[in-house]
């Protein structure tokens with residue numbers, strides 16, 4: 001799916017719409033994740049390095065349009081069953097965007113309607129459409145209620161493949 005092109009609203013404070021995408025890009029653009037994990041299919045730890053793939057971490061909005069922030073994730077091959085899988089990476093299962101971005105969506109969705117979350121993120125220079133916000137809220141329904149507040153400046157990478165929302169430490173409660 002290709003996101004619709006968007007521009008930054010004029011009301012958005014310069015510091016947010018420029019600074020946040022820059023920080024995200026500096027921290028995550030091309031960041032390698034190469035930690036091994038057991039085969040998710042058969043549990044075997046007899047695995048071999050396979051290759052490295054780029055995974056979309058998030059879309060930021062610059063003055064000239066969208067910019068993709070991608071991390072580099074090592075893939076492994078199970079010697080037992082042949083399954084090829086991603087090593088540890090900063091994503092939750094079933095989420096296209098990185099875990100800190102998902103956390104941010106959930107925190108905002110706890111006290112805002114989805115379309116409002118979309119426009120708040122737009123003001124932060126981050127592109128996540130309301131359907132995606134809604135999807136994350138449904139996936140992590142309990143988590144979204146537990147963490148009201150806006151933890152923008154406390155975003156941290158979670159180098160794990162958490163199967164459910166369990167990152168209380170990433171959030172600062174307001």
Ligand SMILES: [Zn+2]
Pocket residue numbers: 039040041042043044078079080081082083
């Ligand atoms: Zn296997």
